[in-house]
Amino acid sequence: MTVKAAVVDAVGETLEIRDLELDDPRADEVQVRMVATGVCHTDAVVQAGWIPTTFPVVLGHEGAGVVEKVGPGVTDVRAGDHVVLSFDSCGQCRSCLSGHPAYCLESYRHNFAGGRADGSTCFTDAAGHPVNSHFFGQSSFAERTNVAVRSVVKVPEDMPLELLAPLGCGVQTGAGAVLNVLRPRAGGSFVVFGTGAVGFSALLAAVSQRVGTIIAVDVVPARLEFARELGATHTVNGAEEDALARILEITGGGVETALDTTGNARVFAQMIDALAVGGHAGALGAAAAGAEGVVALPTALSRGIRITWIVEGDAVPQLFIPELIAMYRAGDFPYDRLIKTYDFADIRTAFSDSEKGETLKPVVLFGEG
Numbered sequence: 001m002t003v004k005a006a007v008v009d010a011v012g013e014t015l016e017i018r019d020l021e022l023d024d025p026r027a028d029e030v031q032v033r034m035v036a037t038g039v040c041h042t043d044a045v046v047q048a049g050w051i052p053t054t055f056p057v058v059l060g061h062e063g064a065g066v067v068e069k070v071g072p073g074v075t076d077v078r079a080g081d082h083v084v085l086s087f088d089s090c091g092q093c094r095s096c097l098s099g100h101p102a103y104c105l106e107s108y109r110h111n112f113a114g115g116r117a118d119g120s121t122c123f124t125d126a127a128g129h130p131v132n133s134h135f136f137g138q139s140s141f142a143e144r145t146n147v148a149v150r151s152v153v154k155v156p157e158d159m160p161l162e163l164l165a166p167l168g169c170g171v172q173t174g175a176g177a178v179l180n181v182l183r184p185r186a187g188g189s190f191v192v193f194g195t196g197a198v199g200f201s202a203l204l205a206a207v208s209q210r211v212g213t214i215i216a217v218d219v220v221p222a223r224l225e226f227a228r229e230l231g232a233t234h235t236v237n238g239a240e241e242d243a244l245a246r247i248l249e250i251t252g253g254g255v256e257t258a259l260d261t262t263g264n265a266r267v268f269a270q271m272i273d274a275l276a277v278g279g280h281a282g283a284l285g286a287a288a289a290g291a292e293g294v295v296a297l298p299t300a301l302s303r304g305i306r307i308t309w310i311v312e313g314d315a316v317p318q319l320f321i322p323e324l325i326a327m328y329r330a331g332d333f334p335y336d337r338l339i340k341t342y343d344f345a346d347i348r349t350a351f352s353d354s355e356k357g358e359t360l361k362p363v364v365l366f367g368e369g
Contacts, residue, residue, distance in 0.1 A: 176313015
């Protein structure tokens with residue numbers, strides 16, 4: 001089958017839409033016709049070489065579409081089912097078996113290596129050369145793709161797939177960091193550093209839990225204004241005021257829970273210093289190799305704080321994504337306000353708008369509805 005896909009040929013090169021040949025789904029794979037896919041910061045950092053993979057490759061890891069075929073051994077979805085695609089995992093290691101597949105011991109092989117476990121890929125170019133696939137088990141920057149079944153989440157057919165696509169990674173990551181890991185108490189305090197799609201998803205999750213003091217820290221005034229619209233009780237412009245001093249003032253001595261989505265070492269250190277005694281901080285921002293943060297260990301020790309590095313919101317997608325859908329339907333999680341859609345042909349514009357901060361969560365739409 002010939003499909004159009006966005007291919008990255010090498011580190012730092014742009015996406016090029018080309019015709020590729022797609023093979024049949026293998027054992028424990030599902031062939032999905034894409035309706036929409038989100039553009040995530042992780043796509044950009046892999047393209048830039050921060051996280052290694054094998055090129056040329058089809059990226060994309062927030063896919064949503066309709067199942068067309070299933071491979072041998074697949075019983076939980078069938079042709080015609082609507083699905084969201086998330087990260088892949090082995091399902092057999094200690095982390096997976098204990099309900100933490102985001103920390104799968106084989107995570108690199110299943111999400112970043114660039115193909116199946118046997119070294120094959122599902123795409124070939126016009127000359128018959130392999131193009132790497134199975135990025136996050138899916139490579140959703142393609143009209144159709146073969147997806148690892150553990151990446152597949154069945155979703156209600158009456159929900160628009162362009163709305164559901166971002167749940168596969170970015171929204172799940174931010175919301176899960178709050179709901180699954182930090183778990184701020186109702187009436188308590190929470191600060192998020194960075195108001196991109198992940199940060200706003202975390203903020204919305206905190207609002208849904210009736211957290212009393214919700215602080216958003218950024219350097220873009222329009223983002224901070226939007227944060228107030230979405231439920232932040234306070235905003236801090238880190239470019240215009242001392243963020244640490246302001247947080248300590250707002251909270252009366254320190255915040256109970258905090259999340260850094262920036263990957264910036266200076267911001268990370270600020271977050272740690274802003275914690276109250278017994279506070280809990282989460283970090284999930286991707287940073288370039290060599291970036292280091294500084295934590296005053298004696299002071300941190302005396303305050304009994306906790307720091308958790310969080311991957312994919314520590315979620316089980318097949319359980320957590322339906323929870324987020326239920327919250328959205330109940331009016332408690334209006335993440336749709338983050339989304340702007342683009343045609344697949346304009347995928348490079350979507351990347352550019354995301355990088356410039358003009359769009360919080362780009363979602364690319366394919367031709368077939």
